[in-house]
Amino acid sequence: MCGAMLYADPLSGTALPNLSIKLMDGGHTSLDELLKEGPVLIDFWATWCAPCKKAMVFLDKYHQKYEDKGFKVVCISTDSPKSMSRVKSYIRSKKHKFIVGLDPNQQIAQKMNALLLPTSLIINQKREVVWIHQGYLPGDEIEIEKQIRLSLNLEAEKSE
Amino acid sequence: MKKLSFILLFSILFSQVSFNGNTETRIGESRTGFYYNETLINTHLQYGDFNNWLQFEFSDPPELGRSLNGLRKLRLEYNRGDLAINLGDLYEIWGRGIVLNSIDDQPLDRDTGIRGISINYNAHPFEMQFITGRSTFVQSTIYAPGFNNRFHNYSTSYNLYGIDLNYTLGNHLLGTSFLQSKEDHPDALADTLDLKNQLMSTHYTFNNTIYDFYLEYIMNRSFEFNKEDEYYQQHVDGRGFYGNVSLYLDLFSLNIEYINYQFGTLDPLNRWDPVSNYGLFQPYQNPPIAMNIHENVLMNRISHQSDYNNEVGYKIEIMGMFTDWIDFFGVYSISSRSISWVMSSEDFSWMKNGDPSYLPILDKAATPFRDIYGELTFYLFDGKIHLKTGYADSYDVTEITSNIKTDTSSSLYYMLTSGQTLPLHVSYAMGGGWSINLKLESQKLRKGFGRIDKLNGATVVDTFYSDFYNDSNNNGFPDQDEFLDFETNRFISISIGKSPYWSVALTMDQTNITEAGSDNSHHENPLETFLGVDQSKNWINLEVIYNLTPSMRLSLLYGSLKGGLICTNGVCRIIEPFDDGFKLGLTTVF
Numbered sequence: 001m002c003g004a005m006l007y008a009d010p011l012s013g014t015a016l017p018n019l020s021i022k023l024m025d026g027g028h029t030s031l032d033e034l035l036k037e038g039p040v041l042i043d044f045w046a047t048w049c050a051p052c053k054k055a056m057v058f059l060d061k062y063h064q065k066y067e068d069k070g071f072k073v074v075c076i077s078t079d080s081p082k083s084m085s086r087v088k089s090y091i092r093s094k095k096h097k098f099i100v101g102l103d104p105n106q107q108i109a110q111k112m113n114a115l116l117l118p119t120s121l122i123i124n125q126k127r128e129v130v131w132i133h134q135g136y137l138p139g140d141e142i143e144i145e146k147q148i149r150l151s152l153n154l155e156a157e158k159s160e
Numbered sequence: 161m162k163k164l165s166f167i168l169l170f171s172i173l174f175s176q177v178s179f180n181g182n183t184e185t186r187i188g189e190s191r192t193g194f195y196y197n198e199t200l201i202n203t204h205l206q207y208g209d210f211n212n213w214l215q216f217e218f219s220d221p222p223e224l225g226r227s228l229n230g231l232r233k234l235r236l237e238y239n240r241g242d243l244a245i246n247l248g249d250l251y252e253i254w255g256r257g258i259v260l261n262s263i264d265d266q267p268l269d270r271d272t273g274i275r276g277i278s279i280n281y282n283a284h285p286f287e288m289q290f291i292t293g294r295s296t297f298v299q300s301t302i303y304a305p306g307f308n309n310r311f312h313n314y315s316t317s318y319n320l321y322g323i324d325l326n327y328t329l330g331n332h333l334l335g336t337s338f339l340q341s342k343e344d345h346p347d348a349l350a351d352t353l354d355l356k357n358q359l360m361s362t363h364y365t366f367n368n369t370i371y372d373f374y375l376e377y378i379m380n381r382s383f384e385f386n387k388e389d390e391y392y393q394q395h396v397d398g399r400g401f402y403g404n405v406s407l408y409l410d411l412f413s414l415n416i417e418y419i420n421y422q423f424g425t426l427d428p429l430n431r432w433d434p435v436s437n438y439g440l441f442q443p444y445q446n447p448p449i450a451m452n453i454h455e456n457v458l459m460n461r462i463s464h465q466s467d468y469n470n471e472v473g474y475k476i477e478i479m480g481m482f483t484d485w486i487d488f489f490g491v492y493s494i495s496s497r498s499i500s501w502v503m504s505s506e507d508f509s510w511m512k513n514g515d516p517s518y519l520p521i522l523d524k525a526a527t528p529f530r531d532i533y534g535e536l537t538f539y540l541f542d543g544k545i546h547l548k549t550g551y552a553d554s555y556d557v558t559e560i561t562s563n564i565k566t567d568t569s570s571s572l573y574y575m576l577t578s579g580q581t582l583p584l585h586v587s588y589a590m591g592g593g594w595s596i597n598l599k600l601e602s603q604k605l606r607k608g609f610g611r612i613d614k615l616n617g618a619t620v621v622d623t624f625y626s627d628f629y630n631d632s633n634n635n636g637f638p639d640q641d642e643f644l645d646f647e648t649n650r651f652i653s654i655s656i657g658k659s660p661y662w663s664v665a666l667t668m669d670q671t672n673i674t675e676a677g678s679d680n681s682h683h684e685n686p687l688e689t690f691l692g693v694d695q696s697k698n699w700i701n702l703e704v705i706y707n708l709t710p711s712m713r714l715s716l717l718y719g720s721l722k723g724g725l726i727c728t729n730g731v732c733r734i735i736e737p738f739d740d741g742f743k744l745g746l747t748t749v750f
Contacts, residue, residue: 138587
């Protein structure tokens with residue numbers, strides 16, 4: 001399989017709407033606001049999803065590593081009100097630095113076609129989805145970082 | 161020229177249109193004739209300030225529910241500045257979902273969506289939502305004719321409207337909601353009752369870097385239309401309270417939730433009957449619960465079923481990191497009915513025993529539930545090894561069938577499920593994208609009914625009759641010496657994966673008992689033959705997941721899956737076992 005070739009172009013060549021995202025610490029932001037300085041990785045997760053939490057350890061590293069290049073990681077919790085109270089406690093206890101959004105009725109996940117948890121998307125500054133990945137297997141973090149670097153033009157696209 | 165102008169106009173319009181979507185196909189067939197074939201297609205179309213969502217279903221039949229071929233859901237959204245207007249199928253949450261939390265939970269075939277219009281105005285610090293529309297709720301229940309695990313047999317519908325107002329002042333948020341529905345409620349005599357249900361709530365939130373809290377008080381009232389006198393007569397007056405306090409310290413976070421739902425107090429005989437009992441908890445409510453949502457397979461099988469009409473309880477969670485590579489998590493949850501119940505020795509009717517309590521009651525006559533869970537997670541060798549282990553202890557008095565008391569004696573019959581579960585999950589990233597994952601879960605389960613007789617305060621009988629037996633002589637029924645005190649369950653899953661492309665998992669689900677009601681017709685599949693296991697006590701399957709592209713995922717499962725109770729967020733449903741067959745799943749994003 002020719003991995004990098006498949007991942008380079010926008011999925012449909014069309015842009016996402018400028019979605020409003022509710023933030024864990026109160027207030028709202030928008031997709032345009034998040035994309036001001038560079039591409040964004042949006043990750044959908046929940047407190048009861050074990051693979052999501054494994055992936056978030058690496059996502060936090062990448063957020064901090066590439067933040068100065070304008071890149072951001074935004075982890076959007078899809079916890080319903082039944083487990084919503086645990087979201088902030090979990091993030092604080094893990095000392096994660098990425099931005100945390102809330103999507104309890106999964107309307108943002110639906111608009112971004114996140115069918116499974118976790119689902120990660122990289123969105124460029126034109127609001128185009130340039131890469132999407134469903135699920136998490138140990139080792140996926142290598143591919144995630146590769147795609148982040150591609151979106152930041154830090155790594156020339158290579159065909160295998 | 162006209163044609164050219166049309167093409168030009170069409171091109172201009174569509175150059176500004178964004179289109180994306182996804183598809184999800186699931187096909188399965190087992191040797192016992194269980195078959196399903198369903199495809200869901202979601203499309204999103206954006207043009208300027210307008211968004212359009214369409215969901216199509218093509219099923220014959222779906223895994224749960226009835227067949228549908230065509231449009232299932234639709235919504236047109238308009239967003240401009242502070243204003244958002246949605247028209248179509250609405251899924252909304254107000255506050256923590258105690259007044260309104262409409263969901264589409266397809267694994268349980270539970271859809272409480274509203275078809276109508278919502279108008280949202282969000283101009284900080286003021287936020288308002290108005291909603292009106294119609295909701296139809298379908299369910300499978302033994303209290304209506306034609307019960308079937310797979311298809312619904314009972315339906316209620318609601319014409320509703322409501323408003324939710326919120327005002328933010330610094331770290332404080334104050335909100336209030338009102339929701340009224342007019343319900344068509346078929347009763348046990350096949351008559352349709354005309355009901356008016358009202359929910360009113362006030363909530364307050366405080367956010368801070370060190371601590372947060374959320375408080376909500378709810379009142380529910382229901383009125384039944386009296387056909388003779390032609391007026392609505394009040395027949396329900398309930399209330400509820402929810403509180404959540406979180407504390408964030410450097411070493412750990414503490415989270416406490418308290419629930420006190422008294423939307424309707426039903427006796428043990430009527431607790432789960434949605435046909436004869438109405439105007440109480442509404443399907444479009446979906447509030448928080450005082451229980452842990454477990455990540456483990458075996459713990460979820462004995463998950464507590466919340467009684468939203470009458471449940472009092474609390475949950476205390478603590479989580480943090482001992483070091484950079486060891487996390488800890490602990491949770492204690494407890495709940496019960498707000499009162500205990502006794503049975504009249506004269507006519508055997510149920511009566512409330514005492515005043516409602518603000519804290520869970522440990523007396524079995526209040527059907528208490530308790531769950532303790534502790535977990536440690538290790539990230540070893542620079543995150544290459546991820547190890548998680550824990551211990552869960554749960555105790556759930558699910559029903560009381562009799563509780564007769566006199567001045568000197570009492571006799572209580574109850575049903576109990578209790579268990580201890582040990583989960584162990586290990587994953588090892590070997591490099592080059594290869595990984596091995598191992599899940600081991602072991603559970604010791606006790607289930608059955610108990611009897612406690614007391615005379616002058618002293619216990620004279622305390623016996624427990626187990627539901628479990630091992631039909632070792634295969635005569636189809638339990639002999640006296642075949643009863644077992646405990647069921648031992650094991651869940652083992654071994655998988656190997658190559659990131660980001662594929663993974664293969666072999667899963668074994670084992671028990672040591674004969675399933676009650678089972679006719680031992682479980683078909684042996686070649687995996688079970690190969691492994692030489694007892695086919696009546698093992699369910700083995702092999703699943704391959706392949707990411708054809710980053711946006712296309714294929715899964716293929718062969719083998720058997722254990723059925724039984726599955727629970728999601730306090731709502732449970734019985735699922736038929738899947739016996740020696742194939743399941744295919746394909747998801748695509750476009």
